[in-house]
Amino acid sequence: MENFQMIPSLLSSEMGHARLFAHFSGNNIITDDDHHEMKEEEPKFELHMGNSNNNFGDESGTSFGSERNSKKRSSTKEGKNKVKRHKFAFQTRSQVDVLDDGYRWRKYGQKTVKNSKFPRSYYKCTYQGCNVKKQIQRLCMDEGVVVTTYEGMHTHSIEKANENFDHILKRMQNSYTTAL
């Protein structure tokens, strides 16, 4: 329940980008990945290109990023105090795996996924103190479809939204012209 909530302003701007992607490729956002938690309210993302400012009290302070002792996080993994972070997924039909949503992401892992010939990539937002993560993976049934899963909420504004939007458009155009 606490998962997959509809995220306020800032995040919706991300989704706006995504929807653009999807729209351009003649597809719609679908969402859902984590079935159970997902259920209701099919997301109604809006295209907020501008920034909205953050502070939706990132509940994420939780466990990530803070101290990592020796190797792994110690008690971690939202384990004890099951604090679930906002998490939502959506699908887009796109040539590019990573949808540039205006934030800066650093890849920190990649895993092969069972039942899929495509690997899943793990990204973290590089903004200091922002512990948002996302996973990207392609559908094995339809390799044109990319599933992006966001986790957490950004504690900062989107970077260079407009310029970025321009990039998105260019990139989409490129990928399409090359694809054709």
Add this chain to the structure above:
DNA sequence: CGTATTTGACCAGCGC
């Protein structure tokens, strides 16, 4: 040289 990516290892959770 600073930053980002790659990639193998490590760890936890889950099912059997």
Add this chain to the structure above:
DNA sequence: GCGCTGGTCAAATACG
């Protein structure tokens, strides 16, 4: 308990 799988770390490497 054991093995499998997903998620993360961090050293090595690549790239600007």
